[in-house]
Amino acid sequence: LGWSPRKATKASKKEPEDWEDICTKAFFRMAYCIDRYKIPAELVFNMDQTNVVYSQGSDMTYAPINSKQVHVIGKEEKRAFTVCVTSSAAGKLLPFQAIYTGTTDRSTPSDKSESYAECISAGHRFIPSRTKTYWTNQHCMQDFIISIIVVEIALIIATKNLNPQTQRALLLLDVFSVHRSQEFLTWMRQKYPNIIIIFVPGNCT
Template sequence: MADEFVEKEGESNKPKSPMRGQYKFYTPEMRYNIGKHAAEYGNKSATQKFSTPEKKLSESTVRGMKKKYYEQLNAQKKRKVDDTNFDDSDNEQVLTPKKRGRKVMLGEDLDKLVQQYITGIRKTGGIINTSIVMAAAKGIVTSKNRLLLFENGGHIEITRTWAMSIMKRMNLVKRKGTTSKKVTLMENFGEIKDKFLSNIVKLVKENKIPPELIINWDQTGIHTVPVSQWTMEIEGSKRVEITGFDDKRQITGKFAGTLVGDFLPMQLIYGGKTDMCHPKFSFPSSFNITHSENHWANAETMAEYINKIIVPYIDSVKDEKDFSIRQKSLVIFDCFRGQITDEFLSLLNKESILYATIPPNCTDKLQPMDLSVNKCAKDFLKEQFQQYYANEVTKQQEKGISVEEIKIDLSLTNLKPLGARWLLKLYHFLKSNPDTIYNGFHKAGIAEAVGYCR
C-alpha cells in the first residue's frame, strides 16, 4: 500500500494534544526600544514602562532583549572601526528575534531543494512516499557534496523518521490505509500452536525426516515501487485512497527455506496471459518464472512450483546426503486454497512429500518465512529501489537539471527488468545468510520442537 503524501486541508477529527500558552509578540522596533531602555535605566524600569494590563512583560524577557541590544551595539562599533565611511544614521533601530526551532539537518539550501522536488512531484500528480523522499534527498545531497552523507563520514543520516519530519514541515499528514481487516489472534492460540507443533514432531519422528528436508514456503506480494501500509491523505478525511496500489504493479514471489537454513530458488508470478509479461532478464535456470492473469498463485502455478522447485531440490539433497530414494520429506505451508486441492495433495503424495498446514489466522506467529524472510526481503528490495532512485536524481542534478524538472522513469517497462535484477541480488543475499532462514523456524517453535538447534 502506498504511503502517498498529500496536502493538509481542514481540521483533524483527532483530539488536539495540550499545547503551551501563546508566545507574546513584540515587533522588532519594540524589542529594540525595550532593550535600549533596559540598558539605560535597568531591567525593572523597562518591565514597568512596557507592561500593559493585557500583556505583562517579564524581567527574563527584558534581559534577553537587553543582551541582544548590546550585541548589536558592539557589532555597530566594530563596523565603525573597520569602515571609516560607516554612518550611524544608516543603522535600523530594530532587533530581529532568532528563528525558533532546531536547525534543519540538511541545511537551509539543501532542505529547500528537497521540498521543491517534492512539490514538483505533487504538482504532476506523482506518488510521494518515504522511499521516494529518502532516495530523492540522498540524490540531491550527493550531487552537491557526497561527503555530507553519514555513510561517507558526514553528519547527514537520511532515515525514514527524517522523511516523515520533512513531510510534516511541508504541512502534509499521514494516514494508515489497508485493504483488509486486521486479524485478531484467537484466545486459544497456545492450544492451537501446541497441536500444530505436535503434528510436525509426530511426522518427523515416525518418518525419520532429516532437518535438510523440512521445508517451509510462503508467498508474498512484491510491489514494483516499494511501498508500505501507510498512506498520506488529507487531514480529517474519512476515506483513505491507496494511490498506485493495483495488481498491475505487483508480482507474487514464493520464498522457501529449510530448517538447516538453506534458501531455495524462487518462483516469481507475473501478471499477464503470456510469457510476454515476463521481464527481459535472464534468471537462473533453477528459478520458476511464470504468470497468471492476476499474478496470484493458483493450482497451475502450485503444480509448477512442486515440479520445478521443490522436487529438484529434494532430489539434490538426497543425492548430496546419500539419503534413500524413498526418504520422505516434509513441507509446511498455509491453507491457501490453491494448495489444498485433491490434485495438489496427490502430487505431494506421489513425490513422497508429507505436509503440515499452518492453522488459519496464525501465519504471523507460526509461518517461518513470514517471521524472518518476508520483511527482510521487502526491506532489501526497498533499499535497492532507493539506491536506484537516488542515483537517477544525482545524475540529473549533475547534468544541470533543476529539482522541479527532474523526472524519474517509474514505468513498468523500465522497472520490471530492474526489479528482476534486484530479486536475483536478494536471492544471493538470503542464500548467504542461513541464520535468517533458520530464525523463522526458531521463532515459530519448530526448531526446538523437533530438537534441532544451530
C-alpha cells in the first residue's frame, strides 16, 4: 500500500516576522514596571491555561509514505477541562484553577473524591464554567484573580511587611480574547488597580 507508521500533524502557527522586536519591547515593559514600582519577584506572576483531555487518543496511525498532513481519529478529542497554572518569578507554583463544562458544582469533582480535601486545603479551585464549554470566561477569570492571585499577593505583602495600599504586582498573560477583553480589563482597573497586566505578544508563547 505504500504506507508507513506516521504521527498526526497539523499546521503550526507562524511567529510574527518581527517577533524579536515585539518580544524585546514586552520584556522592557516588564522590566520598567518591576523597577519603577519596586515589584519583588514573589509578586511577578505568569499564568497560562491548558486543556486536559479525559481520554487521550493515540497520535499515531498508518498513512502513505512522505505524507505532509496526517489525520488521526480521536486526535482532536474535545472532552476535557481547563487548568490555569500560575508561577511567580521567585519560582513558587501557585494553586491551580480547574474549569469544567457545566452550570453547577455538580460538573466539578465530588467532595468525596480521593484527595479532594487535600486539594482544597492547598488552595486549588474546581469551578464550573457556567457555559457549554470548558474555556475560561469573565466569571472564571474573576474567580482566578480573587481566589488565587489576590490571596497570594496578600500573603506576600504580609510576609515581606509591604504596604498593601501602594504595593504593585505584575501579571503576565497571553493574548486570549477573554484576557484582552474590555470587560475584564475594566474590571481589573476598578477592583485591583495595583495589579499591572502585561501581555505576551501573540504567537510568541
